[in-house]
Amino acid sequence: MKNVSVVGIGKTKYGVLQEKTFLDISVEAGKKAMEDAGIGPEDIEALYLGNYGGSDFINQNHLAPYVGSALGLGVHVACTHIENACASGGSAVREGILAINSGIARIVLVIGVEKMNTVTTPMVTEFLAKAGDWENEVRVGYTFPCAFAMMARRHMHQYGTTRKHLAAVAVKNHKNGLNNPTAHMHKSITIDQVLEDDRIVADPLRLYDCSLITDGASAVVLSEESMARSFSDKPVDIIGFGQAMDHFVLYQKDDLTKFNATVEAAEMAFTMAGVKPSDIDVAEVHDCFTIAEILAIEDLGFVPKGQGGPATADGMTSHGGKFVVNPSGGLKAKGHPVGATGVDQIAEIALQLRGEADARQVKNAEIGLTHNLGGSGATCVVHILARN
Amino acid sequence: MCSPYSGKELNVMDVSIHKCSSCGRFQSPPAYFCISCKSDKLEWIEIPGRGTLYTYSTVYVPLSSHEDQAPYTVAIVEFQEDLRLTGRLVNSNSENLEIGAQVEVVDVRDGVYFFDICK
Numbered sequence: 001m002k003n004v005s006v007v008g009i010g011k012t013k014y015g016v017l018q019e020k021t022f023l024d025i026s027v028e029a030g031k032k033a034m035e036d037a038g039i040g041p042e043d044i045e046a047l048y049l050g051n052y053g054g055s056d057f058i059n060q061n062h063l064a065p066y067v068g069s070a071l072g073l074g075v076h077v078a079c080t081h082i083e084n085a086c087a088s089g090g091s092a093v094r095e096g097i098l099a100i101n102s103g104i105a106r107i108v109l110v111i112g113v114e115k116m117n118t119v120t121t122p123m124v125t126e127f128l129a130k131a132g133d134w135e136n137e138v139r140v141g142y143t144f145p146c147a148f149a150m151m152a153r154r155h156m157h158q159y160g161t162t163r164k165h166l167a168a169v170a171v172k173n174h175k176n177g178l179n180n181p182t183a184h185m186h187k188s189i190t191i192d193q194v195l196e197d198d199r200i201v202a203d204p205l206r207l208y209d210c211s212l213i214t215d216g217a218s219a220v221v222l223s224e225e226s227m228a229r230s231f232s233d234k235p236v237d238i239i240g241f242g243q244a245m246d247h248f249v250l251y252q253k254d255d256l257t258k259f260n261a262t263v264e265a266a267e268m269a270f271t272m273a274g275v276k277p278s279d280i281d282v283a284e285v286h287d288c289f290t291i292a293e294i295l296a297i298e299d300l301g302f303v304p305k306g307q308g309g310p311a312t313a314d315g316m317t318s319h320g321g322k323f324v325v326n327p328s329g330g331l332k333a334k335g336h337p338v339g340a341t342g343v344d345q346i347a348e349i350a351l352q353l354r355g356e357a358d359a360r361q362v363k364n365a366e367i368g369l370t371h372n373l374g375g376s377g378a379t380c381v382v383h384i385l386a387r388n
Numbered sequence: 389m390c391s392p393y394s395g396k397e398l399n400v401m402d403v404s405i406h407k408c409s410s411c412g413r414f415q416s417p418p419a420y421f422c423i424s425c426k427s428d429k430l431e432w433i434e435i436p437g438r439g440t441l442y443t444y445s446t447v448y449v450p451l452s453s454h455e456d457q458a459p460y461t462v463a464i465v466e467f468q469e470d471l472r473l474t475g476r477l478v479n480s481n482s483e484n485l486e487i488g489a490q491v492e493v494v495d496v497r498d499g500v501y502f503f504d505i506c507k
Contacts, residue, residue: 122452129451136417140474140500141447141454146462149445157443157487203446203482249417251464251472256443 004100005228005235005388006350008037008221014184014335017215022058022115026067029217029340030111037221037231041072044221045105047079050092050112051339056127057118067111078105085131086288087243088112089218089342090372090381094243096222106224112343113217124213128338131375133249145202145210145289147250147376152204152291154256158306163204165309166290167194170208170332172318173287177329179359184214184335209290214335218344228388234354239367240275240384242268250376257306261380262299262371269369270301273384277301280323280384281365282352284345286373287330296371297325300382319362327352327360342372342381353387401493402434403501405471414471437493439467441505446482465491465503475501 010032012025020028026049034040049064060066064079073079082092089112096108116124125145129138132147155161171191177183189208199207221231228235244264247253253260270276277300285300287293294308302323303311311317317325328334328348331341349368351357372381406418410427421428442464450458461477477485478494490506 120452122450122455125449126451126453133417135499137474138451139498140476141450141457141460141462142474143447143449143451145449146445146447150443150462150464153443153445153487200446200448202448205445247423251442251474252416252423256464 001101002103003225004097004222004238005225006220006238006346006385007223007228007231007235008033008039009347009350010034010036011182011218011344011347012216013182014214014216014337016117018117022054022060022113023067023070025115025215025217026111026113027070029113029219030067030071030109033109033219033221039107039221039231042074043107044073044077044109046096046099046108047073047077048092048095048108048110049079049081050089050110050343051081052083052085052088052114052131053116053127053338057115084379085374086286086336086338087342087372087374087379087381088339089344090370090383091243091342091379093220093343093346093383094241094381097238097241100222100224106227108222109219110222110343111217111219112340114337114339115215116213116337117215121213136249143202144376145205148289148291149202149205150250151256151295155291155294158257161294161309163195164191165294165313166209167191168309168313169287169290169293170194172312173326173330173332176319176327176360177333179327180329180334183329183333184212185333205289211288211331211336214337216335216337216340218340218347220343220346220350225388235388236350236353236385237388238383239386240269240271240273241382242266242272243379243381244268245379246377248375248378253377257295259295259299259373259377259380261377262296262373262382265380265382266300269382269384275367275384279367280369281367282324282327282349282362283369283371284328284330284348285325285371286341287326287332288336288373290332292373293325293330296373300369300371324362327357327362342370345370345372346383346385349385353385401437403437403473403493403496404432405435406430407433414468416471416473435467439465439491441485441487441489441491442466442472443487444477444482444485463491463503473501475503477503477505480505
């Protein structure tokens, strides 16, 4: 099996990008990633495109060749769209890895992209809800904030987690976002601001517990590890990965305070990589809501179940802490262009391991992890990366 | 609307539940294969629509299709250890609810369960 390295990184600014089209941002991220690897469109042998809601947000399907064509890729290039809700990007990266593992391609471009600010917030909420079960959940009135709110309430009930613990996630990630030039939001907030904001989204989650409605694109060039140094002085290897599934319907899960898909995907990735949670220096995890980061660090094995809130409040996951979580600002401050998120996590960890993450750099980071969750946990993709 | 919880079942609405004919496991939502033993032999049975509140949330930012109903409260109700249903709570919001409260099914409309707290 061929090993895989990340040899190129490209990203657009994240935010409300009214003046740019879906193709503008897809091409910008893809072009930057190719330039970073010192290659051009003629060198790409496969394209995987992570996108969630193209048919809703921009009235466009058949997205991968739509982007591949705009990038000037050759006629021999297989262009494939991956949709796995909020884990579309992570799944697209995984498909890119598998293409290289199998020997079918040596140089692969993976782009994650979403253009969401084309419709009103209730319409965004409705489109995102399609990642849930329409017949059993959505028609009842479920929104994603509502699903994570119900998980938060169970976590509070079972483990004594408080709104203040949740707020600690938001405060940390907003602070980290200040160091990320491409983040959607550059705004420092306090625990009291999070607790006292009167904009309830789905009780107990309020505005600052939720990630952002963001436009943006991120891309990576992957290559066979054996040729990586011809593209990059500092290649980053993908040493483990896993993708897993859980019951599609939230209320069917045996325990609403745990994502079985995360536990399973993490175990696959750790086993493949031959490392353990305590070896991870830096992680980008799926904080679509504050509670989601708490669940993630527990399910990934960084802290025992129930301890995610206190660990965050104690600074264990902040810069200078035992393991740094979401130095990019996470989905909370960096923004969550749904299909782009999983790809951007890979790009961010690769920057960290290259030592090129500027003000958000985690000192001497050698091994990093990404965690990308889809829907209310029916999909989870975990990748583990290391310096070459 | 709730029946008095006196041991005698008064006006408790029955609900139809999918059940595995092989191992007896309840399936919610209805299944093609038993989520426990993977058998494809499943049957419908009726059970009394009474359970306990497992978790809940009052939604203030709704789906565009539910805008005229917000704020509304969504709940997951546990009927027994291996059976939960979801639906809407009537006459309640997060202010006056508690996990573990006794809940009854009071209506099923367009496939959506409506629950009320037993007072």
